[in-house]
Amino acid sequence: MNALLILPLAQAASGETTSGSLLSAQGADLLYLIASIFFILGIKGLTHPRTAVRGNAFGAIGMLIAVAATVAGPALSGHAFDFTMIAAGIAIGAVLGALTALKVEMTGMPQLVAVFNGFGGIASALVAGGAFLLAIGTETSLQGDIATAASGLIGALTFTGSIVAFFKLLDLRSLRKIPGAIPGQKVLNGLLLLGALWFGVQLVQDSSQVSTYYAICAIAAVLGITLTTPIGGADMPVVIALLNSYSGLAAAATGFVIDNNVLIVSGSLVGASGVILTAIMCKAMNRSLTNVIFGSLGPSADGPSADDVYGGKVKGASPDEVAMLFDGAQRVVVVPGYGMAVAQAQHTVRDLANLLEARDIEVEFAIHPVAGRMPGHMNVLLAEADIDYDKLKEMDEINPTFETVDVALVIGANDVVNPVARTDPQSPIAGMPVLDVDKARTVVVVKRSLSPGFAGIPNPLFAMDNTYMMFGDGKKALIELIGVLKEE
Amino acid sequence: MNALLILPLAQAASGETTSGSLLSAQGADLLYLIASIFFILGIKGLTHPRTAVRGNAFGAIGMLIAVAATVAGPALSGHAFDFTMIAAGIAIGAVLGALTALKVEMTGMPQLVAVFNGFGGIASALVAGGAFLLAIGTETSLQGDIATAASGLIGALTFTGSIVAFFKLLDLRSLRKIPGAIPGQKVLNGLLLLGALWFGVQLVQDSSQVSTYYAICAIAAVLGITLTTPIGGADMPVVIALLNSYSGLAAAATGFVIDNNVLIVSGSLVGASGVILTAIMCKAMNRSLTNVIFGSLGPSADGPSADDVYGGKVKGASPDEVAMLFDGAQRVVVVPGYGMAVAQAQHTVRDLANLLEARDIEVEFAIHPVAGRMPGHMNVLLAEADIDYDKLKEMDEINPTFETVDVALVIGANDVVNPVARTDPQSPIAGMPVLDVDKARTVVVVKRSLSPGFAGIPNPLFAMDNTYMMFGDGKKALIELIGVLKEE
């Protein structure tokens, strides 16, 4: 279908002006162009922490301009429509969005991003669907038909996929065992995709049937579920980044449907962003995207068992003992991991760092690119706790210096400090770049047990001579440690 | 005028296909899109020496695609035209271009770029003019009229400006004294610009007069001359980069005239490139663009005279004496400057470096961003002499290490090693970042006399205790030095 042929939508794109609108169609288009510039400047702002707040504001301004151009433009004026419904839609959305954004814990960011992603995707699919419905009975263009089918497919898939990701992230541990690939999973997915594409072809050949569009969306929605369900909960961040990219592509496709440049520009920006983040995460985990989506990463049966690795070699240490390790230390590096996020220990970590610094100890934070469950997850948590970002060191920067570290304090990190990645080419994380914590003079690991991290493999670091395990919940253990240090 | 209304040109842009053309209008447009992608990938290739050759090839392929799309597209087919004339035009251009490109000495690059720039500019202006002529008598659009006027103005100005720059670069020394700003120069330039703009307005108001377009071009051509003539010959590189940017803008404007995306995309790329190079050069010279274009940078009367600076303090050294300085040296840094280019000494420098390296001396090259007369000028010359680009160090990298340099060998450089830039806030080059050659243990300067460099000021480096002047033409002096070193 070609939205250009629907009268009201068309006026936004063609040359006609409806008397009564504040802006001519060209005026509105010019504002859309300005909005695109703001979006680009917004992303540009995010390339540096100093300009990032302003960049985000630019993005918001761009959105405001685009909305204003639409409202004041010719498309909305001169038509009888239920203004209450628009106002209600915006009000409901704004309140829900604002509440969620203000209430969410920083540890809940992955879930939030997942669910917002899904909303972006479904909105695009719904818009394309609306335009499709309105165009029924008119002649349509191949361009519009293809874009409509693409928008429905990608949008619906993004929606259900994101919702699954959301639930998987909500409670990682309990859901982790459940799904697993059902037999013939890949065949099923393939069939679903073929089905959706088949209906897409139908839509292009005959764009007068509403049911075709619904069928595409329904199949894509099922596909979104079957694709994401078997993926390990901890792989969800990669999936989310990919879905982020899809939500952008859906918006761009909708731009082709309604012939609107600003949708195309911003959709492409988001699409590129998601693709790059996905690639970064896969690289940091040394896995291919296909492996993340179709491979299963379970505890490998043939690797060394936990007993082999730990048997009799693990030394526990009480907070008092750990406190003594800091006597005379000059350089301490804190390695935060997913467990710190779970324990919400970031503020306690900050207090500890301040205490150590008050003793003239140099404290730095070593941030692994996939520590936690989102790219940059640790940075956000530590920033929340008001820790100067100059103290956060990236892996490549800090790795060569671990030999001069007196105490490496590992808080709830596991896989990202597992030396097996370097030493055992058979291990499931072989080749994944890790923080070389084992080279520090002493290592203190704070976690609740010897249970494995996301990759499900034992970690020989815990059994090293110079490693001390301080068992306990991240936050509680650190509070005790702080208590001891203060008493001294 | 609006080229869309000219029948033949229009077919390239509208939906009609002329029977007999190989490609539909849409096919041609698609090829133009692909050509644009090649241009972007071409520039992207230039971001690393390893991919640069491929990048340039991509650019050439893009151009080939664009030309093929035009020739095979509907615009050229089905019309009676003199094919011989096209073939002749292309043949003449290709032969002249290829000969120039293959014959030019690497030291002549600035001149070559200048003259090619001018050709690009005039070609754009001529195309816009041709389209304008053909549209006379038809109704024209404001967009097309504005773009035509812009293309004529920028194109003609770029042409004459580049030609002046070319001649100034051909023989710097002899032309340098001649021009100087004539009285009332700025007023004249302002009047010319106003005149050109006035005719531009005329053209927009009444696009049926050929003479209006000629008037714009003629005035702009004069303006190109009066603007560039007073600018010092050594400032020409900045002017060339700016004109480079203009030639891109002219192409983009022509793209608006004939409604062609590939012209707009590639024109904008070139425009951006020129602007950035201009900014980089201005920054490296610590001058503003206005100062380059309108200011005059002569020997400042109030600065210390050459006698004050040099009187009795300059030590000459023979090749034999200089050769001895290399005995026991461990680290030598070569600082090439404009004089090396004039003397065409790059191959001799390479021989010298090889000789020193054979003696286990570490040899590096310190490249100042505006050494020579073009950004990257020294890099090209040294690369021509087959010197590994890993040995070329940028200013910021090498400056902190000059204290550990045994011999700094300055070959035909002057301003870029003048410590006055750091020490004397009154000096015309105050604040320009320079290579801290004066911190090396010994300094050897190869030049013909004590005469100043481009900035026209004396250089206290030459009078320092640990500086030895080896007077003579760069190439000859080095050959003698090599002779002595080989005898030893």
Added chain:
Amino acid sequence: MELFGCFFVAAADGGTSLIALLTIFMLAVFVGFELITKVPPTLHTPLMSGSNAISGIAIVGALLSVVALGGEGEHAGMARWLGFFALVFATINVVGGFLVTHRMLAMFRSKK
């Protein structure tokens, strides 16, 4: 409608306008790639939520769809509800996305 060689057919249907849209798409993808490879890892989470908010641009399409609220056709009723839900979802995405990104970014600061 012929499907084979559909891309060219599509080009033929949409005219230059489609090529212009594709050119815009291509250029925007390049801009996106170049910019986003420059975003430091520290800012990857805010980038994700911020770009997320930008993908809520579908709000513009949702607003345009509401003109259907006054429409008469057979499917206008359904289109109205699709538009309404699109509006709600897109607004959540936009408002929530920019706000939460702001909250996160406001936490980043150098004490230097």
Added chain:
Amino acid sequence: MELFGCFFVAAADGGTSLIALLTIFMLAVFVGFELITKVPPTLHTPLMSGSNAISGIAIVGALLSVVALGGEGEHAGMARWLGFFALVFATINVVGGFLVTHRMLAMFRSKK
């Protein structure tokens, strides 16, 4: 034709097509800026001559103008010559520019 507020008038005349062209222009400028700031100083001279060659894209316009060679109008004769010279100049720029850039770049190589 009114000149004041000419930008808006221009938009009104050219229709969406002009905005699309402006969008393309804007995006291409961004791509250019982002890419070119990444070019190392070593390659600035080849960048200058290479981008120079790209600005010879006016060759496309020159080729399109030659259709005037068969034209009949009052000014066709003049337009023909303008097109011819545009073709010569643009071809010199293109052929010479890419060749000389290639010559320069071929010299850059790491011996590692």
